[in-house]
Amino acid sequence: MHRPIAALFALASSTLPVLAQPDARPGDPVVRYDNHRIVTITPRNPRDLLTLDALGIEHMGCEIRRDQPADFRVPPDRFDALVASDIPFTVTVQNLQAVIDAESARLLAPRPRTASWFDDYKNLAAVEAYMAELAALRPDLVTLFDIGHSIEGRPIRAMRIANDAADLGRCKPAMLLNATQHAREWITVMNAMYVADQLVRLEGSDAYVTNLLAGADFIIVPVANPDGYVHTWTTERFWRKNRRPNAGGSFGVDNNRNWGHMWGVPGLGWAAGSDDPESSIYWGTGPFSEPETQALRDLVLARPEIKGHNDIHSYGQLILWSWGWSPLPTAHQAQLAATGEAMRLAIRAVHGRNYQPGPIYSTIYAVSGSSVDWFYQEQKVLSMSYELRGGSFNPPPNDILPCARETFPATCIQAEAMIARHQFLSDWNRDCIHDILDILDFIADLDAQDPRADLSPDGIVDILDFLTFIELFADER
Ligand SMILES: [Zn+2]
Structure with a gap:
């Protein structure tokens, strides 16, 4: 029997599964955002934020900054309610699903063999493969290890980049970088991996990097929330939390509200955290209730040489430090501000991007149970947090390298500040602890x-x- 070619094509395309996420398999329950709009709103007061929350209109940034425009997702059946409220807004995306579909199509398309690893976003398997590739390239410099397992049992991989042959005769401080406490912030993975890539490829040939690695080690955890990250590739592009099954049937804890310093403080503000398991900023059932935050905590407790930390988020072009929970300055505000300013200038010198430095509380909003506050207060670590560039969680892939190139020198400057502060001169028995x-x-x-x-x-x-x-x-x- 003869079928017209056009009919065969029609048959083929009708049987192809519609995949809204690049790693979704046929039959996966993919979350779609058909006709959801993205609107830009400059909240005038906390009441506006509460109104939006009550309308089921979700903030799409990582954090909200005072008096700054922020993106919100409006489901089609909530749009009339937004119009009826007196909150001014501008529609910037008419159909969010079209944006996700375009991103998926791009990621599923064959890539030229000559493409750089940093030309587009990478799923968990690709990230882990590249970690192994870097380790194979410099086995003398790189060690891979797991720091724990996620709720769903995925290993949380770390890479230690250290020139152990450079013996200072004392403990060498280590700088910890982690990305994706918030799953949907894909550019942060690429950013952390770029630091690893540059350190591994330039050690021994570039004088600055060689010298930096003579004075400090780096430990990099590019995917600190592997379940959430995988979920954004298979099921729901804009998932933020981990994948904890909560009582009541909802999923997920916001790992960056789950740390053990000033955890679960009520009344700090709209974005500070929530005891509602359905909230995107749910802080969990207790401090360090989540295996992902436990894993990072235990890594730091086991390695007292970790004296620097950067928790990488996106987006907003910010360089942040403690406090998250209090408007008061920390005892080290002057030093932190000096380091933050040096980092700002280093970023601006690359492509002219202006990152705003400042304490979390006054620069964005109050945050309870943040990683930065725990590292700073409980572990005496020089802890900072980036909100990277980009106008959304899915900035175009040609933002990846410029973003990574502009923050790399700033990350190195933070490591230099750590080295200057923590020389372990009085650590007489060389165990990286002053006691x-x-x-x-x-x-x-x-x-x-x-x-x-x-x-x-x-x-x-x-x-x-x-x-x-x-x-x-x-x-x-
Ligand atoms: Zn974030």
């Missing part, structure tokens, strides 16, 4: 007239060295 054992060890060396104890240094091991030691010790240097 009473160091004092006892130092006194023993002082007693024995060990030349290493001549800290003043004047060629004599005496009480002046002890005073110098105590000064360094008190300053945790």
